[in-house]
Amino acid sequence: MDAVDVPAVRAFWTSVLGYQHDPRAFVTDIYDPHRLNPVLFFQRMDASDTERRQHRNRIHVDLFVPYDQVHARIDAAVAAGGRTVTESAPRRTLIDREGNEVDIVTVHQA
Template sequence: MDCTGAGTTDLGADWRLVDGVATAWFDAPSLIEGAALAGRIAKLPTETVIDVRATGARVRLDSAEHAEAVSTAARDLGLAANPAVLQQLSVVFESADPPAVGRFWQRVLDYAPGQDGGLVDPLRRDPTAAARDLGAIPDPGLPRFAQLLLDAVDVGAVRAFWSAALGHTHDRRAGVTDIHDPRRLNPVLVFQQLDASETQRRRQRNRIHVELAVPSDIARERLATAVAAGGRLLDESADRWRIADPEGNEIVIAFG
């Protein structure tokens, strides 16, 4: 399967299609430089999602025609693009009654229906973007922290797989099993010890799976990394691979 080359056509070297959206990441030394880029982009006549982080900014455009203007603004500020780190993480619920399950999670998370039939945070709190110098006003009633928890009999093996597959970093605090996105764009994953004798609990697992959208030119490398970390390729189609971790939890790598 050839998955290289696609996703860069007509977008320029800084950009890739991630989950069908023109996306770029620009490294920045601090929030100040990232906020400066956000200020420049805000003046463009386009709908743009800008996620500012301590190490850079992710930009997602509704129209690729403004990609070069964004790249020019970044270069003017001395910021370099790093397309190799681009990805979009989603959680998919497997259910016999998707509308009922969707209504529950919509109420619990205070999310809104998305165009693809899923749920999205209308306030984009995960990830969140902050730029006080651009006039952002804090609202203490809105903050939240979302993380995903996975049960595992062999926490070390499962944690190693997900760290490799997602490109996440181990939390260095003693006594915790968290892994996090080094750019702080995706939810934290936490691994909980599961007793192997808890057969009923184990049967209830794997009713959700993670979908990871990546640029097509790095998809095969990400697949190889996941398999090398203990993953097992379950099936594949024209634009996605389904992989199981060492205990059967599933991730879908999508590209194109």
């Protein structure tokens, strides 16, 4: 994932996904501690490279979580610098500081 502010974007995705930072020095990866989901790698972009930034891909992830985890994930993502865009159950959309989106989706408990 390309980012100008790698630490900020990485903090958002670590929080919302429940991932952990790779402990190796100079590695920007985050990973699922259960090793079931893909590793995410963050690549620093130069803020002055406007042409590249204009054409980069934005990320959109649909994240399905148990009902009892929805608010904790949203709160953690917002605390890490994210912003809620829409909040109408069962789908809530949040964005990181660089415009990448995640929809947190759940099925209501019966």
